[in-house]
Amino acid sequence: MGPLDARQARSRTGGPSFPLGNRLARVVWQACWLVLARWTPPPLHRWRVLLLRLFGARVGRGCRVHASVQVWLPAQLELGDNVLIGPGAILYNQGRIAIGNDSVVSQRAHLCASTHDVEDPDFQLVVRPIALGERCWVAAEAFVGPGVTMGDGAVLAARGALFDDADPWTVYRGNPATALKPRALRAGAA
Known part of the structure; x- marks a missing residue:
């Protein structure tokens, strides 16, 4: 269910980027989320996870997934244990997004697992998976770009934009994000 060839599908001029089966699955998914989850109160995380x-x-x-979260295609999503996806977060997972145990994606953060080949005259869609390790935090309104891996314990500060891999147990901030300082958990932290 990967992207179609942009030249044959004429994606750049309005043709589809994905096969019909993928597009139908997304229509059904979005309709179900709208009708069955989008309006639900915050405590109904188990229902939304189901x-x-x-x-x-x-x-x-x-796991806790808020009702206002946008997931492009659930089949391309993997969440470890105790993951929190905050209100308004966007998981644009045309490519796979995997988030490790005890990680947090805060409100209105955006994870984008695809891009385009800027050297291709047909602007071919390219999927590039995103992987967040365990105990990562993507803070409010931050952006994680295609193909990025965040090592265990890495943090991307609010409104930061991460386009390269993040080292484990390091705090990043800015656009483009740069390493700010090491992250260490206080003694006794679970």
Whole structure:
């Protein structure tokens, strides 16, 4: 279910970027999320997680996914245990997005797992998976770009934009994000 060849599909001039089966699956998914989840009150995380699983997402135990979250295609999503996806977060997972245990994607953060080949005259869509390790934090309104891997414990500060891999246990900020300082958990932290 990867992207179509842009030249044959004429994607740049209005043709589809994905096969019909993918597009139909997304229409059904978006309709179900709108009708069955989008309006639900905050405490109904288990219900929303169940819907994600029914559409192919791999979701660990204890995850919290808010009703206003946008997931492009659940089958391309993997959440470890105790992951929090905050209000208004966008998981634009044309490519796979995997988020490790105990990680947080805060409100209105945006993870984008695709881009285009800027040297291709047909602007071919290119999917590039995103991977967040365990105990990562993508803070409010931050952006994680295509193909990025955040090592365990990495943090991207509010409104930061990360286009390259993040080292483990390091705090990043800015646009483009640069390393600010090492991250260390206080003694006794679980």
